Amino acid sequence: MDRIPILKFGNALLVTIQVDMHDRLATALEEDLTSRIVSNNARGVLIDISALEVVDSFIGRMLDNIAAVSRILDADTVVVGMRPAVAITLVELGLSLTGVKTALNVERGMAMIHDRLAGSEADDADDED
Template sequence: MEQIPILRIGRCLLVTIQVDMHDRLAMALQDDLTEKIVATRARGVLIDISALEVVDSFIGRTLNNIAAMARVLDAQTVVVGMRPAVAITLVELGLSLSGVKTALDVDKGMALISRLIDGSVASADARREG
């Protein structure tokens, strides 16, 4: 069965979606990622969708779900590389991806995840000290 590879880089998991995802593959990614987050104790998930020519409501919902599940498992999700035509279409479709943080490219996404992780560490420290 096809699978979308998940790479670990430091505290982060990196997923690059390179195929037009059918619904089962999207569901499988969701399951694989949650398991990997727990197994690797990852604090961040970076999903590169720059190769995706279409994001419909199903794929959008999957991205939202992944972000929500990751958050429950104490990991931050950032989606990067959305094509302009996809962004325009998503908004008109009515999907705001409000639960998902986004960045323009992988570099900016990594920087955002680092800030989010360090930010949550800092606020936890502040709570302990306060």
């Protein structure tokens, strides 16, 4: 079966979804990402959906699940690049992805992850004092 590639980028994982995913592929991505967060000690997950023309309730739920699971595993998930028409449709569908952090593009998403890491490192430094 096909798999969506997951790239390691510093202490973050980067996923660019470039195909129209069938449900099994979406579920496989959810499972792959979860195990990679642990095996790579990742602190952030960036999911680029700028190529996706449609996000239906199944893919929306996958994004929600990934965000929830990664939070429990101490990693931040940021979804980037959502198309305006997709955002309008998702809200009308009734799915506002309240548990998912979003950013307009990859640069800003990566900055969000780094900001959070810088914050937690500062906390660690405080603890040592």
